[in-house]
Amino acid sequence: MKIVDAQVVVTSPGRNFVTLRITTDEGLTGLGDATLNGRELAVSSYLVDHVVPLLIGRDPHRIEDTWQYLYRGAYWRRGPVTMAAIAAVDVALWDIKAKAAGLPLYQLLGGASRDRVRAYGHASGRDIPELFDSIRARQAEGYQAIRVQTGVPGLTNVYGVRHGAAPAEGADRHPRPVVEDWDTAAYLRHIPGVLEAVRNEFGPELPLLHDAHHRLTPIQAARLGAALEPYDLFWLEDCTPAENQEGLRLVRQHTRTPLAIGEVFNTVFDYQTLVNEQLIDYVRSAVTHFGGVTPLRKLFDYAAQYQIRSAVHGPEDISPVGMAAAIHLDLAIHNFGIQEYSGHTAATDEVFRHAYTFTDGHLHPGEEPGIGVELDDALAAAHPYEAAYLPVNRLADGTVHDW
Structure with missing residues (x-):
């Protein structure tokens, strides 16, 4: 089995979400969540521009190897954008593996x-x-x-x-x-x-x-x-x-x-x-x-x-x-x-x-x-991305504070 396609879907049915869909040559698909509240487009770009090209042709069953490849193989490690992108790939691959086995993921x-x-x-x-x-x-x-x-x-x-x-x-x-x-x-x-x-x-x-x-x-x-x-x-x-x-x-x-x-x-x-x-x-x-x-x-x-x-x-x-x-x-x-x-x-x-x-x-x-979730593309397209931010906290004198 090989990965033949990977798509990133950004939708906002009440709030913004970033979803990765991986497709194999056997027709199995897997979904992964890459949402990073207030920084969604950064993760979307990371996936589209840097991760998706690396997935095509890979064996979706090699989950641990793919995780290490994306984490250790990139010189810059850690951070919320990188880890959200890797998480989307990882969950999508687990979704595919469980579907191939005909079992819910927890099994x-x-x-x-x-x-x-x-x-x-x-x-x-x-x-x-x-x-x-x-x-x-x-x-x-x-x-x-x-x-x-x-x-x-x-x-x-x-x-x-x-x-x-x-x-x-x-x-x-x-x-x-x-x-x-x-x-x-x-x-x-x-x-x-x-x-x-x-x-x-x-x-x-x-x-x-x-x-x-x-x-x-x-x-x-x-x-x-x-x-x-x-x-x-x-x-x-x-x-x-x-x-x-x-x-x-x-x-x-x-x-x-x-x-x-x-x-x-x-x-x-x-x-x-x-x-x-x-x-x-x-x-x-x-x-x-x-x-x-x-x-x-x-x-x-x-x-x-x-x-x-x-x-x-x-x-x-x-x-x-x-x-x-x-x-x-x-x-x-x-x-x-x-x-x-x-x-x-x-x-x-x-x-x-x-x-x-x-x-x-x-x-x-x-x-x-699998994980038991399906994405409706038509409905997702009806809810386009809208810019949104988490708040900033300030003290009475105007100093920015942890929130």
Whole structure:
């Protein structure tokens, strides 16, 4: 079997997605997600101009060799654009291999380690009553674990907090990034009371998660983790920019709140200190941004040696192709923790028809051969790309801040 064609499709059914379709001489096709929120066209160009020409004529079954060829064979390694492009190839090849075998992908990864995949949803509100309403809405949808985010008194816009009908997270369709404001001291004063109110209202059994969005220094993150201990969080996510891996030592010394890190990481090298020293409890990278199923499975096996669990990043800007690949991996690995799942718009689900299902707070990839996703080209063409950016965060004095 040989690869005879590879096409890149950019579509925007509510938000922008980049999809790679690989076709073989036996008529099998595979899909891979290459979406990089706010930088979609950079990955599209990387694929079209630099990767696709290298795929033609290759054996699609040689997945590991192709991964190494694209990663090691290019002098410039790592980075989100490169790894998203490699991820698209990797997932598309796994899709083809599983279709050739007539099996769902998870069967090629060792079979199911569980019957279903627990997911968590997002709840947010500008104040506590709105947050309570949002939590109840997620529970009505079936979620049994919920991430809670809230507005902060004195701040106009806080990322991750819904404003009316606007999305809580994601890229805004504006020619320039929207500017949001931030005050760390106000946040640290406010958020413990919010989690206390949520815990009092919804009881001790509901798993609660919270995301600090990289905004804190290590000592600030340590203070927050300690302050939240009475509310028994499932985890505190991205408490500090973890490129400074050593900074997590300080956080770990001062709190027993579980920590989740890694949605902006692209390779295992970003995790080495965090895993080796057991400074975190969950690894958060996405199939789409970590180079695909091949390296993410290796990361999970590495983390398992230190009793660290998976928690694949799964926002709306991971397309159903990337989500499906994640769910297959979740079902197969032993050290699964939880899967983020925001769902997609109806238009997205029409463009990307998928076999995976969400029922009673859990996901299942389905039993279709491959990853179980098909791309409708006609519908995709009806939703052309629109420029969109993630916001920028600034302090009161105008300083750009981590968000």
